[in-house]
Amino acid sequence: MARGDRAAFEELYRRTSPWLAVRLRRRCADQQIVAEVMQETYLAVWRAAGSFAGTGSGSGTGGTAVGWLWTIAARRLVDAFRRRAHHAQPPPAAAPYPVAPAAEEEALVATVGGDVGDALRRLAPELRDVLQAMVLDGLSVRETAVLLGLPEGTVKTRARRARTAMREALA
Secondary structure, three states: OOOOOHHHHHHHHHHHHHHHHHHHHOOOOOHHHHHHHHHHHHHHHHHHHHHOOOOOOOOOOOOOHHHHHHHHHHHHHHHHHHHHHHHOOOOOOOOOOOOOOOHHHHHHHHHHOHHHHHHHHHOOHHHHHHHHHHHHOOOOHHHHHHHHOOOHHHHHHHHHHHHHHHHHHHO
16 A cells, blocks of 8 residues: 555455444544545555554554554544534534443453453443543543533543552453
8 A cells, every 4th residue: 555556455444444434433423524534544544554653663553554544543532523513503422321332342362361351351430431542542531521412521530440450450
């Protein structure tokens, strides 16, 4: 992709777009916003492919292409929320906590594994969502607040509670 290989871009899109769409829909119920964010994300990925340094690069996303892709998408979603809030009512948030664990959460716990994975699994969903947005997605308090539709103070409180719960579970 960095050399302008359209087939490589199409393969990345084919492999990642279903996952990305599901992940975005879990955070926003407005299909128009999700479609716009998908388009903006892949356009940004195409334009910036040469700047992705890959695994172990210190790119802030763990060095994975999927992490890099999600970071771009999450920031585009926050931007879309801000645009909508500025011009009208905020978009409807997706149902915050599905009854069955999502594949994304299962993958998170499986990736982390061990005692940390067990501690994550035991966290209340609202604490896990804040922890995921801030730690794994690398979003700021403000971006997390916009993404989750919460006041910044609530995000800070939940982040503190999540860290405390994780420390206690791992002690």
